[in-house]
Amino acid sequence: MEFLGYFFALIIGLIMGIIGGGGSILGVPIFVYLFEMNALTATTLSLFVVGVASAVGATGNAKQGNVDFKTALLFGIPSVFSVIFVRKIILPHLPDPLFSIGTFPIEKNLFILVLFASLMLISSIKMIVGNQKIETTNQSPQYPMLVTQGIAVGMITGMIGAGGGFLIVPALVMLLNLEMKKAIGTSMMIISMNSLLGFLSSQKTEINWQFLLIFTSIAVIGMLIGIQLAKKINSKKLKPIFGWFVLMMGIYIIIKEIFFH
Numbered sequence: 680m681e682f683l684g685y686f687f688a689l690i691i692g693l694i695m696g697i698i699g700g701g702g703s704i705l706g707v708p709i710f711v712y713l714f715e716m717n718a719l720t721a722t723t724l725s726l727f728v729v730g731v732a733s734a735v736g737a738t739g740n741a742k743q744g745n746v747d748f749k750t751a752l753l754f755g756i757p758s759v760f761s762v763i764f765v766r767k768i769i770l771p772h773l774p775d776p777l778f779s780i781g782t783f784p785i786e787k788n789l790f791i792l793v794l795f796a797s798l799m800l801i802s803s804i805k806m807i808v809g810n811q812k813i814e815t816t817n818q819s820p821q822y823p824m825l826v827t828q829g830i831a832v833g834m835i836t837g838m839i840g841a842g843g844g845f846l847i848v849p850a851l852v853m854l855l856n857l858e859m860k861k862a863i864g865t866s867m868m869i870i871s872m873n874s875l876l877g878f879l880s881s882q883k884t885e886i887n888w889q890f891l892l893i894f895t896s897i898a899v900i901g902m903l904i905g906i907q908l909a910k911k912i913n914s915k916k917l918k919p920i921f922g923w924f925v926l927m928m929g930i931y932i933i934i935k936e937i938f939f940h
Contacts (some may be wrong), residue, residue, distance in 0.1 A: 689898070724883075
């Protein structure tokens with residue numbers, strides 16, 4: 680199972696490199712089901728992996744002029760504060776169990792995983808349907824809306840340890856009229872800020888640094904390979920296929936956690 684987990688680390692990087700995001704959504708399920716960690720630890724480690732991989736991707740995009748640093752800060756600063764608030768204040772103080780439905784207790788672990796799976800379903804549908812409907816609005820930039828979106832994305836990233844690129848990219852295109860390549864590059868910069876600061880502000884658990892650095896290194900290698908493959912592969916064709924895989928994973932998690940917990 681551990682070998683399979685490391686293989687999926689490579690897949691995370693490949694997907695992020697080829698389609699500019701999305702792979703990070705696999706991090707938490709891999710840590711929970713293949714490495715048998717609890718959900719809170721899984722989200723913490725996922726933040727580190729996603730943060731480092733996104734930083735590598737953002738650096739590459741910045742060299743190509745595909746990162747809008749002003750936008751990254753405008754979106755990223757409220758988003759980062761939101762992530763830190765969730766990791767420092769909300770998660771450590773959630774009761775366990777959170778509440779009960781009849782005699783069925785809803786534990787913190789179950790809540791985080793079902794919330795995560797729900798996000799997987801939304802993300803997968805966006806990947807399957809595609810970005811054809813995301814268009815610039817040709818109106819003046821809507822900075823107040825951008826700050827609101829930043830706070831919302833930060834809450835999601837902090838709670839479930841995923842980057843939220845599928846929310847950030849459309850926001851940058853529609854609210855600020857950024858072209859798609861620049862939106863993806865800027866999104867990676869925002870995700871790296873959110874994830875790494877979210878990791879640093881997480882409630883400290885016992886971290887096996889040797890394992891985490893090996894896993895992250897494999898993901899980064901996968902990303903570098905993916906960036907090269909993206910020049911030869913049509914990412915628009917791959918995205919829906921990966922979307923169906925994420926959809927099935929999300930459904931599996933919900934069924935397993937609710938009915939076979």
